[in-house]
Amino acid sequence: MIFARSDPASSSAEASAASAGDWRDAISADDGSHLALKVLIAGGFGVGKTTLVGAVSEIRPLHTEEVLTDVSTDVDDLHGVEGKTTTTVAMDFGRLAFDDGITLYLFGTPGQERFWFMWDEMAYGAIGAVVLIDTRRLTASFAAIDYFEQRGTPFIVAVNCFEGARAHTLKEIRTALDIDPHVPIVLCDVRERDSAKSVLITLVEHALETA
Amino acid sequence: MDSPRERRLNAEAGPLVRPYALTRGRTRVQGFRLDLVTMLVVTGRSPQERARLALEQQRILEMCRRPATVADLTSEMNLPLGVMHVLLADLYQQGLLEERRAAPLAERPSPEILQRVLDDLRAL
């Protein structure tokens, strides 16, 4: 079942919207023009995902859980499961709202295969992905690169400039990662807002070129 | 193998929770697809049995007086995504919430939208 489309002009909700709290300040365009768009930030632990999301947006809490993920079957009464605990996984979630009604939703999740139940849902409809890498641990990015390549999700590689990163040329990194010549690779320091911002710009430019 | 109670993922894992109480044990809803950026809004219909709505669901309806995304709602309610999914499915099936969509559902945003995002980011 897919949600029914609502006619923005005729919703009776509008009349009672006056008491919106500050948590929804970003969602001010109430005329149906508001657009929420996803950007994915992938990479291994400690590569700078949280730092990047925090540099350009306000990080909010968002948790998902490993056992409540399969939405494909019938309403499921799991008897006996009430006493069971489950592990929640924290995602990096940040919002970047623009005056024209567009809000970018940045989602960072751990890069290992075991978290890919989240990636499928996140990748659908997304602008694209930033694969953040640390040159000291290139292999941590292989799985994410494979995933986006196979899925056809536009992605760029952003090399976070930890100590020693500049000792490698982008060409060397491209060769080591074995990525397509058209996939952009950029250097960045995700602690800097401008640097994080230009990473996002490079991604959207790339998504536009391949659209 | 670790028992569920003992299991901890790593530094990024959140606390252990018991999400099933709220959903009465349900973990999945048939065919009900919700994207993180699906925008939801109240239909304006009033619940038939208001008393049967969990406090959490009443709060969700309150927040959805204006369109809000699943990610926003989940974050604001501070509940795990799967639990929110079940609560939202209930509200939808009761005709209390509907989807608001400003652009057609598609695998990729249109070039026009991407260009707008690019202009927005450059002007930041």
Ligand SMILES: Nc1nc2c(ncn2[C@@H]2O[C@H](COP(=O)(O)OP(=O)(O)O)[C@@H](O)[C@H]2O)c(=O)[nH]1
């Ligand atoms: N030297 C340096 N440290 C960074 C950089 N980016 C992030 N860090 C640090 O690396 C650590 C891990 O970053 P974090 O964003 O938490 O990584 P995550 O696990 O991918 O979310 C933090 O202590 C950051 O301050 C960078 O560009 N240079």
Ligand SMILES: [Mg+2]
């Ligand atoms: Mg992190």
